[in-house]
Amino acid sequence: MRIYNFLCKKVGELTVKYSNLPESYIKRSYEQVYWRNPKGYPQYPAAQIARKKYRFTTNRPWTMQFARQNERTTQRKKVFLEPIGEWMIFKGDRVEILVGKDKGKQGIVSQVIQERNWVFVEGLNTHLRIVGKDKEFPGVTIQSEAPLLVTTGVKLVDPETLKATEAEWRYTEDGEKVRVSISSSRIIPIPKAAQETMDYKSKELYIENVDKDTTAAIANKITFDPKLRTFEMDIMESMGIEEDRVPAKSYWY
């Protein structure tokens, strides 16, 4: 059961955090359940017939493009992924590329796709692709970055020496979990760009929706008044509902 639960968590933590959507919604949006046994009947076990293997790409799991890539009839070859215990690289990190034609160059991470162990570095490891080529029109050439594997293609950079280092998660004296470069023991801080989500670049910069968002001041206001009433009694008092009937005494044996 635990293995099944572990395997069910296909979507990475960072993806869930970036989307600002509840995990149950994301799971509901990408799963393809063909038959589910009805609930509430003890004769039917909690079984379902559903798609198990998905192909994860730059298209996020809740999008339409992902659904089209993972249609019922499609069957893709298995992508072999190295399971990473603790994720090290975030958006906005300075990394050095170790493979490819941009080997040795350093850049800033623009996108992280945890489901494939991918990292996109801004402006590096690029290739040109031609879009919209016609008989008359020569087409638009676009430079697009190719993904790099977190395990083999990319390494974190020490903040002071600006050299590629192996890094590790360690705890400070205050109990805070930080990334530390193994060779020099310097803390590699987590960049501000890592806080970005679909709704905001950082929480302070979020623009509230006037109709639907409760402001911070109202949400944190304390309106609790301790009374010697149960929840239902409190509601009755505020709504003006009066009850004269006294229920019969009940006993536990």
Next chain:
Amino acid sequence: MSRISSLINFASKRNISLTVPREGKRNFRKFVLANKRGSRIHKQQQMGPKAELEVDKRGVRDVGYYLNGRFVKVPEMIPELIVPDLKDCDLKPYVSYKAKDVVQSEFTAQQLFDAVYSKKIVTDFKQGKLDADGQALEPSEEEKLQAEEAIQRAKKTGSDIF
């Protein structure tokens, strides 16, 4: 001729059935055949006071009980949704991301007691209005309340406290 006709009773007679043997009868006690599903015979088995198969209510509970074959409706069992008036409510469906997480400790029974009774007990003690047992000489409404009365009040709302 009569001897042949009398002997025919001891010979095995085979009949050829002209109807489908099962006649569509299937024992579906285990499978859920709700609403319009099921054959005519299945529906007949569900009908009547002595039904052989029960009707699947799909999780909806009856609003009363059956007495002598008749259904007696109990108004208290009909769920009533009490929706508050949201005229002056500042709260909206979502909370802004700027709001900091509120971390509160558990509100215990001890804390409720302190909030309701402690002030009066302290003032009574200082003014000497407590008798030998420690009970108040001029009890307030909450102090006069007994356990039985409190349980009765809580049950009056129709809540499911037992």
